[in-house]
Amino acid sequence: MADEEYIGGKHSVLEALKSGRTINKIWIAENAQKHLAQPIAAEAKSHGIVVQFVDKRKLDQMTDNMQHQGVVAQVAAYRYAEVDEILERAAAKGEAPFLLLLDEIEDPHNLGSILRTAECTGVHGVIIPKRRSVGLTATVSKTSAGAVEYVPVARVTNLAQTIEDLKKKGVWIAGTDVAAKQQVYDTDFKIPIAVVIGNEAKGVGRLIKESCDFLVKLPMFGQLNSLNASVAAGVLMYEVVRQRHRS
CATH class of the missing domain: 3.40.1280.10 (SPOUT methyltransferase, trefoil knot domain)
Incomplete structure (x- = not known):
């Protein structure tokens, strides 16, 4: 697996933040709804993670049109357990x-x-x-x-x-x-x-x-x-x- 990958969606990104997974950066669509963007931005800030607001089309390109709900994170690849x-x-x-x-x-x-x-x-x-x-x-x-x-x-x-x-x-x-x-x-x-x-x-x-x-x-x-x-x-x-x- 690659060392880094993208995940999208409010729940996926929030749980990745809460679990302590290594996150390099988070992008949120400029037109994202407040109730979606605020909790993620606040959680990211508490972890010192950079959040950037961008055009939704950039998120579509980054994730190959995955259903991302207007939020995407670049994360370390998953570690498989023994x-x-x-x-x-x-x-x-x-x-x-x-x-x-x-x-x-x-x-x-x-x-x-x-x-x-x-x-x-x-x-x-x-x-x-x-x-x-x-x-x-x-x-x-x-x-x-x-x-x-x-x-x-x-x-x-x-x-x-x-x-x-x-x-x-x-x-x-x-x-x-x-x-x-x-x-x-x-x-x-x-x-x-x-x-x-x-x-x-x-x-x-x-x-x-x-x-x-x-x-x-x-x-x-x-x-x-x-x-x-x-x-x-x-x-x-x-x-x-x-x-x-x-x-």
Whole structure:
């Protein structure tokens, strides 16, 4: 990845500021609404970051017409976490590990949505493969509404090998598959768990599926037999929350 990149959108830029990420400069459109520009300008000033008001067309050129809402920041590239860091994060909180493994998610909007829900549900970290998978891009950041600043993402060379390593560390691997016999709601998610979400079109790959400890499915009552990847991930994450935080 490059050493620097651009992110756009009010939430993405504000969360990058609040999280302490290295920001070199912020540009705000001259005609930006006051309620959008003021909080960002004030937060940037408190961090000593230069803010420049420019014509909106300059922002369009800088971001290749990304939906930036009139605010763009030049930031240091995202730092990917190590898998062990994610497990240490769970241990520091005194919680059983709760991870997501994304098997070749290609749509940045799906990844962004998954990260947003992951942040809300207390997922300790997300693991993605380096190949045939979208990484942490500006579009992912914007779709995640800034959640990308708070959810550690590890990028691994071999997802199947990572699964085996997690198993050795006591983490159970649950794959998602429409043909699974076991329903999500009949599954114990209070154990140390990593849930595998598959590719938008193909689902979880055969090799990864065979590496899982067990497979689960969401019940389907309509004519279609699958959900959007980010929606399925969201339902699964909240079932883990329901079980772990049941009063």
